Structures are given as structure tokens and as C-alpha cells.
Amino acid sequence: MAPDLPFAGRSILVTGASSGLGAAAVRRFAAGGGLVHAAARDQQRLAEVAASCEGLPGTVSFGHLDVASPTDCRAAVAAAVERHGRLDVLVNNAGRHDFRVTADVTDEQWAHDIAVNLGGAFFCSQAAIPHLLETNGNIVNVSSVAGVVGEAYSAAYTAAKHGVVGLTKALAIEHLRSPLRVNCVCPGGMDTPQVHDIEVPDGVDFDLVMRISATRGFMSADSVAAVVAFLASDDAASVHGSVQVVDHGHLAG
Numbered sequence: 699m700a701p702d703l704p705f706a707g708r709s710i711l712v713t714g715a716s717s718g719l720g721a722a723a724v725r726r727f728a729a730g731g732g733l734v735h736a737a738a739r740d741q742q743r744l745a746e747v748a749a750s751c752e753g754l755p756g757t758v759s760f761g762h763l764d765v766a767s768p769t770d771c772r773a774a775v776a777a778a779v780e781r782h783g784r785l786d787v788l789v790n791n792a793g794r795h796d797f798r799v800t801a802d803v804t805d806e807q808w809a810h811d812i813a814v815n816l817g818g819a820f821f822c823s824q825a826a827i828p829h830l831l832e833t834n835g836n837i838v839n840v841s842s843v844a845g846v847v848g849e850a851y852s853a854a855y856t857a858a859k860h861g862v863v864g865l866t867k868a869l870a871i872e873h874l875r876s877p878l879r880v881n882c883v884c885p886g887g888m889d890t891p892q893v894h895d896i897e898v899p900d901g902v903d904f905d906l907v908m909r910i911s912a913t914r915g916f917m918s919a920d921s922v923a924a925v926v927a928f929l930a931s932d933d934a935a936s937v938h939g940s941v942q943v944v945d946h947g948h949l950a951g
């Protein structure tokens with residue numbers, strides 16, 4: 699394998715790949731020669747992400763996935779394996795952050811927030827692990843600083859992202875006797891549609907909302923995708939069960 703093409707011949711499934719960090723990760727893997735399957739709900743935006751990778755050494759296919767559906771999760775893993783013949787890396791990136799006052803959260807909102815931000819990572823991992831065991835592959839989960847500390851008006855999102863950290867550790871221990879690696883990235887504020895599209899309910903304490911903003915400002919999605927790609931690469935061969943905060947120092951003090 700050429701050192702500048704760390705993902706040559708490797709098949710990689712990225713969920714939530716139609717924008718932000720997921721799209722940046724697709725481009726990182728394609729630049730490294732990977733066989734990438736980009737999955738999300740919006741096929742038009744996925745086509746644009748794939749088009750943005752033209753000229754890179756890797757190959758990008760794309761297809762439908764709603765991570766709130768366990769059936770979709772299984773189908774997306776099957777599609778990646780069918781398209782590229784194997785699976786080496788799963789990046790559980792899909793997520794959505796809605797600010798909600800806890801007293802107003804409906805049963806359906808709670809269930810949906812947990813399904814999208816935690817259930818998808820579980821069901822995609824469950825479907826992917828048999829394939830990853832065949833290739834000595836790995837999983838990179840995308841949690842958040844909300845997987846390490848609390849965020850106001852984000853009870854379900856914070857609970858789910860803490861759950862992604864727990865899922866990472868549980869899978870890591872369950873597979874200690876195999877070469878499978880499972881790691882987790884906890885980004886701070888990134889310059890992506892998730893933060894551009896933020897809507898805060900009326901009447902909230904805005905100072906509490908702004909506790910999530912880092913002094914150094916928002917990170918680029920590509921700078922976080924670089925850490926995702928590192929964890930997915932052979933350079934991280936000894937990194938297993940780790941929780942990597944990438945936050946411009948926000949949680950350091």
C-alpha cells in the first residue's frame with residue numbers, strides 16, 4: 699500500500715455523509731484512495747458530495763439511509779458490502795441536534811432524538827461487525843463534547859451522545875480478543891449546517907446555550923475529518939476503545 703494512499707482497497711461506509719463532517723470524511727477517504735459508500739437521506743446532496751470527489755484517487759458510491767430505521771441501517775451496510783465487496787471501516791457520523799426545553803419534549807421527540815443519535819450507531823455497528831471481523835476493520839463513532847459534558851436544552855441529544863461514548867467502550871471491550879478496533883471522536887463546535895441551522899426555543903436562558911461556544915471559534919469540518927481518518931487508518935493500529943475530544947481546547951479548563 700502506498701503511504702500516501704492509506705485507504706487504497708479499503709471499503710468505508712460513512713453515515714450522514716450528505717453534508718458537514720460526513721461529507722468532509724468522504725473526501726478525506728477518497729483522497730486516501732478509499733472505496734467509499736456515502737449514505738444519508740438526501741440523494742441530491744450525496745450526488746454533489748460524490749461529484750466533489752471526482753479526480754481523487756478513491757471511488758465514491760452513495761445510497762439511502764435513515765439511521766432512525768434499523769432496517770435501513772442493515773440495508774446500508776449490505777449496500778456498501780455489495781458495492782465494494784468488503785467492509786473495512788464504518789463511520790457512524792449521522793446526527794441531529796435540536797434544542798428543546800425539557801418540560802416540552804414529547805414522547806416522539808425523545809424517541810426520535812435517541813434513535814437518530816444513538817440507535818443508528820448501534821444498528822449500523824451490529825450489521826457491520828461480522829464484515830469488519832473478516833477484514834480486521836474498525837468503527838469510528840462520532841459523539842460530541844455533549845458526550846462528555848452536559849448541554850442546556852439538549853437532554854435527549856446529550857444522553858444519546860453520552861450513549862455513543864458508552865457504546866464505543868462496550869463494543870471495544872466485547873471485541874478485545876479480536877483485531878476489530880472501535881473508537882470515538884467528540885467534536886466541539888464545527889462550522890457545518892448543524893450549527894448554521896440552530897433554532898433555540900423562545901424564552902430560554904441564552905447564556906446557558908452559549909456555554910457550548912469555544913473561545914477559538916468554530917472548527918472546520920475537515921480538521922475533525924482528519925482525526926476521523928487517522929483513527930480509521932493503520933496509523934491508529936494501537937488505538938482501541940478511545941474517546942478523542944477535538945474541541946479547540948474548549949473542555950481543557
Ligand SMILES: NC(=O)c1ccc[n+]([C@@H]2O[C@H](COP(=O)([O-])OP(=O)(O)OC[C@H]3O[C@@H](n4cnc5c(N)ncnc54)[C@H](O)[C@@H]3O)[C@@H](O)[C@H]2O)c1
Binds near residue numbers: 716718843
Ligand atoms: N457541528 C457541530 O458543532 C457538532 C458538534 C459536535 C458533534 N457534532 C456531530 O457531528 C456529526 C455530523 O454533524 P455535522 O456538524 O456535520 O452536521 P450536518 O447537519 O452537516 O450533518 C449531519 C448529517 O447527518 C445526517 N442525518 C441527520 N439525520 C439523519 C438520519 N435520520 N438518517 C441519516 N442521516 C441523517 C444529515 O443529513 C447530515 O448528512 C453529528 O453526529 C453531530 O451530532 C456536530
